[in-house]
Amino acid sequence: MNPVDAEGRENHPLLHRLVRDIANRGEGELTEVVHERHGGRVIRIAHIQPVNGIGWSTAADNIGPAR
Numbered sequence: 001m002n003p004v005d006a007e008g009r010e011n012h013p014l015l016h017r018l019v020r021d022i023a024n025r026g027e028g029e030l031t032e033v034v035h036e037r038h039g040g041r042v043i044r045i046a047h048i049q050p051v052n053g054i055g056w057s058t059a060a061d062n063i064g065p066a067r
Contacts, residue, residue, distance in 0.1 A: 002033075004035055008034050008035040008036065009032055009033065009034055009035075010032075010033040010034065010035060010044065010060070012030065012033040012046075012060070014030045014063065014064075014065060015030055015031075015032070015033070016029060016030065016031070017029065017030060017065065017066075018065070018066040018067065019046075019048060019063045019064065019065060019066055020063065020064055020065070020066045021046075021048060021056075021058045021062050021063055022062050022063070022064065023058050023059070023062045024056075024058070026048065026050065026056065027050065027066045028048040028049050028050035028051065028055065029048065029049050029050075029051075030046060030047070030048055030063060031047045031048065031049050031055070032046075032047045033045065033046050033047070033060050034047070043059070044059065044060035044061070045057050045058070045059065045060060046058050046059070046060040046062070046063045048063070
C-alpha cells in the first residue's frame with residue numbers, strides 16, 4: 001500500500017502519468033487516488049483526466065501504465 005495523507009489522497013507511483021483504465025479501455029493522466037469510506041469499508045478511487053474530454057473515476061485496481 002502506498003502512503004496516504006490526512007485527506008485520504010494516496011501517493012500513487014503513477015500520479016501525473018499516462019494510465020489506462022482496463023475497465024473501459026480509456027487513457028488519460030492519473031490526477032489523484034483517494035481513499036473513501038463506503039458502508040464501513042475503504043475503497044480506492046482513481047481520477048483520470050484524458051487529453052481531450054471529460055475526466056472519470058474508476059477503482060484504483062483498474063489502472064495501469066498506458067505504454
